[in-house]
Amino acid sequence: MEICNICGIEMILERHHIVSRSKGGGNENSNICEICPNCHVLVHRGEIIVDGWYHSTGGYILVLSEDESLKDRCWIVGKD
Template sequence: MKHKRIISKKTINEIRSTRCEICGQRTNIEPHHINTRGSGGGDIRENLIQLCTQCHINTHSGQHPTKDDCLNKVAEREGITYDEVYAINRKAMGYEV
């Protein structure tokens, strides 16, 4: 059975910010899904990070910030460990943790 992706405009709006969480530059784009929607990444706090346009482009091209950089920043923001953020995301995507 395929796991249903978590969809929440409310959570996206809660994470949305005027500043990039990585470099601090001003931004007006929607938060980035660390685990893509296409791979089952949900609209949960632990999978969303506000990036500026340049950091967003860099992330998608495998440059800094990397997926691990983003997960570490989210862990810091949420006051939990990287491993906890990783596990929450895996569980939300339907994987056993």
């Protein structure tokens, strides 16, 4: 299990292209983020917009269009 780059939930992750391949995005690490299936659905619905990576003194941080708490918006697949 790994930690989602968006919400911080620990689960099996999916790779998301920040700039879609159909719009010219490649498979380089700078265009990929690893996110949980729940956040992946929200990204593709347009409810979360990933702007890209920001390099800070502490490392790279995924930049979202709005700074909001996402843990309340995510759910764990298979849980009631």
